Amino acid sequence: MAKRLENDTIDLGSTGASFLKMGAIVGAIGLAIALFGSFTTEMKLERFFLSYLVNFAFFLSLSIGALFFILTQHIGRAGWSVVVRRVSEGFAANVGLMLVLFIGVFLGMGQLYSWTNPEAFANDPILQGKQPYLNTQFFLIRILVYFGVWILLTQYFLRGSAKQDSTKDPKKTERMQMVSAPGIPLTAITVTFASFDLLMSRDPHWFSTIFGVYYFAGSFLGYFSLMAVFFCFLQSKGMLKETVTPDHYHDIGKYMFGFTVFWAYIAFSQFMLIWYGNIPEETVWYIRRFEGGWLNASYFLLIGHFIIPFFILLFREIKRIPAALAAVGVWILAMHWFDLYWIVMPESIKGHVGISWIDIACFIGMGGLYLAGFAFFMGRKSLIPEGDPRLEESLEFKNA
Amino acid sequence: MTDQSSGQKKMKLHGLLGEFKDIESILKASAAIRDKGFKKWDTYTPFPVHGIEKAMGIKKSLVPKIVFTCGLIGGIGGLGLQWWTNAVNYPWIVSGKPLFSVPANIPIVFETTVLLAAFGAVFGMIFLNKLPQLYSPLFTSKNFSQGATNDKFFVYIEAQDPKFSPDRTRELLESLNAVTVEEIEEEEHAWSPSLSPKMAWSIGSIVFCLILIPPLYIARAQAKDRTTTRVQLIPDMDQQPRVNAQAASTIFVDGRGMRNYVDGTVPRGGAQTNTGYYTGAENEEWVSNPLPVNRALLERGQNRFDIYCAACHGIDGSGNGPIAIRAKRLREPNWVPPLAMTDSTVLERPDGHLFNTITNGIRNMPAYGDQIHVEDRWAIVAYIRALQKSQHATLQDVPADKREQLREEGQK
Numbered sequence: 001m002a003k004r005l006e007n008d009t010i011d012l013g014s015t016g017a018s019f020l021k022m023g024a025i026v027g028a029i030g031l032a033i034a035l036f037g038s039f040t041t042e043m044k045l046e047r048f049f050l051s052y053l054v055n056f057a058f059f060l061s062l063s064i065g066a067l068f069f070i071l072t073q074h075i076g077r078a079g080w081s082v083v084v085r086r087v088s089e090g091f092a093a094n095v096g097l098m099l100v101l102f103i104g105v106f107l108g109m110g111q112l113y114s115w116t117n118p119e120a121f122a123n124d125p126i127l128q129g130k131q132p133y134l135n136t137q138f139f140l141i142r143i144l145v146y147f148g149v150w151i152l153l154t155q156y157f158l159r160g161s162a163k164q165d166s167t168k169d170p171k172k173t174e175r176m177q178m179v180s181a182p183g184i185p186l187t188a189i190t191v192t193f194a195s196f197d198l199l200m201s202r203d204p205h206w207f208s209t210i211f212g213v214y215y216f217a218g219s220f221l222g223y224f225s226l227m228a229v230f231f232c233f234l235q236s237k238g239m240l241k242e243t244v245t246p247d248h249y250h251d252i253g254k255y256m257f258g259f260t261v262f263w264a265y266i267a268f269s270q271f272m273l274i275w276y277g278n279i280p281e282e283t284v285w286y287i288r289r290f291e292g293g294w295l296n297a298s299y300f301l302l303i304g305h306f307i308i309p310f311f312i313l314l315f316r317e318i319k320r321i322p323a324a325l326a327a328v329g330v331w332i333l334a335m336h337w338f339d340l341y342w343i344v345m346p347e348s349i350k351g352h353v354g355i356s357w358i359d360i361a362c363f364i365g366m367g368g369l370y371l372a373g374f375a376f377f378m379g380r381k382s383l384i385p386e387g388d389p390r391l392e393e394s395l396e397f398k399n400a
Numbered sequence: 401m402t403d404q405s406s407g408q409k410k411m412k413l414h415g416l417l418g419e420f421k422d423i424e425s426i427l428k429a430s431a432a433i434r435d436k437g438f439k440k441w442d443t444y445t446p447f448p449v450h451g452i453e454k455a456m457g458i459k460k461s462l463v464p465k466i467v468f469t470c471g472l473i474g475g476i477g478g479l480g481l482q483w484w485t486n487a488v489n490y491p492w493i494v495s496g497k498p499l500f501s502v503p504a505n506i507p508i509v510f511e512t513t514v515l516l517a518a519f520g521a522v523f524g525m526i527f528l529n530k531l532p533q534l535y536s537p538l539f540t541s542k543n544f545s546q547g548a549t550n551d552k553f554f555v556y557i558e559a560q561d562p563k564f565s566p567d568r569t570r571e572l573l574e575s576l577n578a579v580t581v582e583e584i585e586e587e588e589h590a591w592s593p594s595l596s597p598k599m600a601w602s603i604g605s606i607v608f609c610l611i612l613i614p615p616l617y618i619a620r621a622q623a624k625d626r627t628t629t630r631v632q633l634i635p636d637m638d639q640q641p642r643v644n645a646q647a648a649s650t651i652f653v654d655g656r657g658m659r660n661y662v663d664g665t666v667p668r669g670g671a672q673t674n675t676g677y678y679t680g681a682e683n684e685e686w687v688s689n690p691l692p693v694n695r696a697l698l699e700r701g702q703n704r705f706d707i708y709c710a711a712c713h714g715i716d717g718s719g720n721g722p723i724a725i726r727a728k729r730l731r732e733p734n735w736v737p738p739l740a741m742t743d744s745t746v747l748e749r750p751d752g753h754l755f756n757t758i759t760n761g762i763r764n765m766p767a768y769g770d771q772i773h774v775e776d777r778w779a780i781v782a783y784i785r786a787l788q789k790s791q792h793a794t795l796q797d798v799p800a801d802k803r804e805q806l807r808e809e810g811q812k
Contacts (some may be wrong), residue, residue, distance in 0.1 A: 265510075272503050276495065314468065398450055 004395060008242040010383045015237055016375040023372025030365020034358045041358070043348070049108030050348055051362040056105055057199060057340045058222075058363075059098060059370045061215065064191055065223025066092035067150060068216070070157050071187060074173075074180035080251055082394035083243050083384050084227060087234075089161055090378040091226070092154040097373030099147045101366065105198070109136065115204040127204055134204055142197055146190040153183050158377065164387035173389055191216055199340075202347045206285040210270045217266045221259035222336040225329035227252050232326035240383055246320040247399045253319025256332065260313060264306035289342065292351030301342055305335040337363070410588040414537045415558040416569050417544060418578035423449050426553040429576040430455035433555065436572065440561040444544070444554040466524035467517050474516025478509040537586040544582075556584070678774060679756065686752030689785075691778045701783030704776045708768060717741030717787040736764045741784050742791040754781045 012019070038048035066088045073081045109116050115134045121127045127134070156179060164172045192212025200211045208214075231244050231252075274282045289298050309332055318324045341355065385391065420426040423445075430443055434457040443452060479502075486492055487500035497504055526532070538556060539545050548554055555578070557569055566583075573581045621631060632638050643649050643657035652659070661667065676682035677690050691697055706715060714720040719740035727735040739746055746754070758777050759769035772780070789797060798806055 268503075268506060272506065275503050276497075278495075316464070 004242045005384075005386070009239045010243065010386075011380065012239070012375065012378055012383065015234075015239070016378060016380075019371045019375035021372075023368040023370070023375065026368030027365045027372060030361050030363075030368060032365075034362035034365060037358050037361060041356070045108075046111040046348065047356075047358055048362070049104070049111045050344060051359045052104045052108060052366075053112055053198070054337070054341045054344045054359065055362050055366045056098070056101055057215075057344065058337050059101075059366055060095070060194075060198075061219035061336070061340070062223050062226050062370075063092055063095045063098060063154070064150070064187070064216075065219040065221070065226075067095070067154055067157075067187055068184075068220055069223055069227075071153075071180040071183045074157075074177045075184065077177065077390075079390045079393035080248065080397040082388045082390050083240070084231065084248055084252070085388075086161065086381065086383055086385050087230065087378075088223075088227070089154070089158040089385075090374050090381075091223070093158045093377040094370060094373045095147060095150040095154055096377065097369065099151065101369065102143060102147070106140070109139075113139075113201055113204070115201060120204070130204060134201060139197060142193060146194045149186050149190045153179075153187065158381075161385045161388070162381045164385060165382055166387065168387040170389040172387075188212075188216070191219070199343050202344060203285055205281065208270055208274070208282070208285070210266060214263075214266050214270055217259060217263040218336050218339055221256065221263050222333060224252055224255045224259060225332040225336070228256065228322075228325045228329035229333065232322045232329075234383070235322065243384060243395065245397070246322065247397050248394075249322050249325050250316075250319045250399045251397075253313060253325050253328075256309070256325075256328065257313035257319075260306060260309045260332070264302075264310075267301075267305075288346040288350065291346075293353045294342075294346050294351070297338075297342055297353045301335070301339060305332075305339055309335075411585040412588040413559050413566060414584045414586040415556055415560075415564075416566070416573060417538065417541055417582045417584050418555045418557075418573035418576070419543060419547070419580045419582070420553040420555065420577070421579050422553065425577050426555065427451060427455045429555055429573070429578070432576055433557070433572070436563060438557060438561050438563050440558040440564075442556055444538075444548040444556065446549050446551060446553075449553075462528060463521060463524045467520040470520030470524075471513045471517035475509050475513040477516070478512030479505055481512075482508060537584050540586075541582055541584060543580065676752070677778075680752035680754075680759065681756065682752075686750035686756075689751040689778055689782055691775065691782065693782050693785075697779050697782050698786055700776065701779035701781070701786075704772060704780050705783050708772060709780065712738040712765070713741060717784065719743075734764075738765070741787045746784070747788055747792070751778075751781050751785075754784060 034051060035048050038045055038051075041047045043050075069081075069088050070085060070092055072078075073085060105112065114120050115127060115130075116136055121131055132138075157176060160172055160176055192215075195212045195215035199215065200206065200208065228249065231240065231249070235241050235244065271286065274286060288294065309328060312318060312328055318328065341359070345354070388394075418429070420429060426443060426445065426449070430452065433441060434455065443449075443456060445452070482505045483500050486494075491499050493499065494504070543552070544554060555573065557564060557573075559566075563569075570581050628638075643651075645658060647657045648655050649657035651657075672678040674690075676687040680686060705713075705717075709717075710721055712719075712721040712723050714724070717740060719738050721738065724738050728737070749757075755777055757765070758772065758780060759767060761767035768777070795803060795806075
């Protein structure tokens with residue numbers, strides 16, 4: 001075991017520094033292009049903020065998925081996942097960066113959320129009933145509470161696990177398992193309400209109680225895809241080559257497969273109940289997504305987000321070839337991004353899908369910042385939790 | 401049986417059992433036996449050993465493919481079942497959705513897919529593991545039956561393997577550091593180690609007879625004429641608790657099973673705001689037939705008249721129906737003879753009055769309002785008018801182009 005670790009590169013090294021530098025530059029340029037480019041469109045600044053919200057929800061979901069991953073692995077006392085956990089802790093800790101990036105959403109609240117306008121409530125008894133919940137002050141308080149919970153949990157796991165690297169204290173693992181038990185319902189509730197606030201309130205009349213699960217399903221799936229892509233990338237840069245094996249990819253691939261089905265299950269559960277009930281106050285949200293070009297986008301989501309990855313991930317060999325799994329990961333991440341675009345946009349852009357270069361610039365920009373944030377939170381920490389008592393089990397892990 | 405009765409069991413070699421002391425040695429031995437090209441052999445370990453499949457040269461399991469195929473059949477079958485039953489064989493609209501409505505079918509498609517995939521996994525695994533295996537000559541070895549699930553590792557090579565030779569295979573096992581090598585024997589000529597052919601036949605015929613019972617029972621039930629449900633799988637649905645008409649009930653305070661409408665409610669079609677149509681009179685004036693008189697209405701009226709009225713009033717409305725004739729013959733003291741439809745009383749009465757008489761009855765004639773639908777009562781009224789015309793028609797009632805023909809026929 002020790003030999004395999006010694007022969008391997010298990011820290012970010014210069015890659016971390018270039019992540020920080022290049023990420024910050026790319027981030028600034030990308031967001032600036034999106035910001036100023038939006039003035040060339042008819043919607044002006046609103047177009048930028050819409051794009052910003054899509055990308056904010058996307059990168060936030062990856063960190064939330066990472067947090068869920070850490071929590072589930074601790075509570076299940078998982079052995080296989082130890083070697084891939086530190087990177088997850090780094091991505092989860094990135095919610096700190098997402099809190100900073102929330103400033104963009106805050107600035108765009110007037111354009112993004114119709115309920116911020118007092119006139120919206122004037123002749124609307126339904127909205128008046130929701131006013132105690134849907135108002136700017138309470139919204140901001142809630143957002144701070146969500147991020148408070150997430151930052152506390154993610155920092156606890158990242159720092160605790162990093163400290164264990166030197167102390168090698170097995171009791172720390174038990175304590176982290178204890179914390180993950182209340183951590184799961186806490187994260188579940190905050191993620192549910194965060195998705196209500198950030199995404200569902202785009203149409204303040206519409207409601208769906210399963211919406212939080214829908215966002216969670218995409219987050220978890222998105223993070224497993226990111227894992228496949230990111231470890232493949234790290235290994236191509238010569239890191240963790242001996243440590244992360246096809247057997248670990250295989251398990252990540254199984255999770256990707258499982259949560260591809262889970263996402264479809266939840267997405268369909270939400271759709272079918274509304275379709276079957278056929279009540280105008282509920283169907284309105286889907287009707288907007290079935291009009292004009294959005295209908296094809298909805299079919300594309302069904303095929304691209306479920307059917308294609310489902311059949312590809314059935315194959316055992318694809319899950320065991322890192323490059324192949326990473327390619328599927330890129331595809332699923334793209335579909336997850338499109339899923340969020342499909343959730344955010346139709347309230348403002350009606351009748352056609354209208355993805356533009358502003359969305360791409362905004363994605364690249366925020367992606368750069370996200371990688372920089374990851375490098376910042378990882379710092380000089382090892383890429384694997386060296387002090388974890390189950391590290392050896394993870395290194396020797398074999399899929400039967 | 402002959403072997404047993406003679407008291408001698410002829411034994412023959414079934415295979416060689418080699419015992420190994422740990423994982424390492426059994427992995428090494430397995431790889432060596434695999435490389436020698438043996439086919440009919442297996443290993444037995446007290447717990448799953450990583451890498452044993454590779455060492456034994458076991459090919460990738462067929463189970464995933466079975467599961468996929470079964471899942472596919474389940475999915476397509478579930479969809480096809482709903483399509484056939486709901487859209488083709490017995491079209492049935494549910495919740496205003498199309499007859500073949502995929503979103504509504506998905507939950508069942510999901511269930512049938514999972515169900516058949518799970519069946520494929522379980523039964524495929526059982527089948528590929530050659531289970532259920534009720535007997536194995538290996539259990540004659542005490543060492544095996546006590547050690548294989550405890551702390552010993554075994555390799556068993558069957559004598560049927562083409563590469564098997566009692567001496568060389570024993571040498572091979574010993575050279576691979578087997579702790580012991582044991583000969584496993586079984587009875588020669590035994591058709592099956594635990595079942596004689598005679599026993600198998602008798603058990604088989606009993607099972608066959610038992611299997612025949614359900615289809616025979618169904619065939620008998622099909623052939624017999626019965627008025628009640630043949631097989632009551634769910635008796636609740638055949639024998640539901642209910643209140644018979646006019647019967648008492650303890651549920652309500654007034655002890656009556658039949659209930660009036662709740663105050664202030666009107667049943668569908670019960671508003672009857674058009675009083676002339678429903679009672680025959682409007683503002684204390686008899687109305688004339690509100691329905692347009694045409695051939696269809698008259699034929700309907702004739703049909704209803706023949707059913708309800710002709711028994712007394714006669715098919716031709718002359719008042720000579722079979723009941724009237726019989727009552728006359730019997731000299732019934734309280735019998736009031738029915739009027740002929742051509743009687744001047746009936747002739748002069750307005751349509752609404754006739755309708756009212758049918759609805760509520762008069763003298764001996766009972767009320768027919770509960771038996772004959774409103775529209776049919778008006779149809780009968782229209783038919784009575786036709787009957788009257790048939791007896792009191794003038795030449796003016798005959799269409800102009802037919803009058804000449806009628807005159808000619810009259811002169812003949």
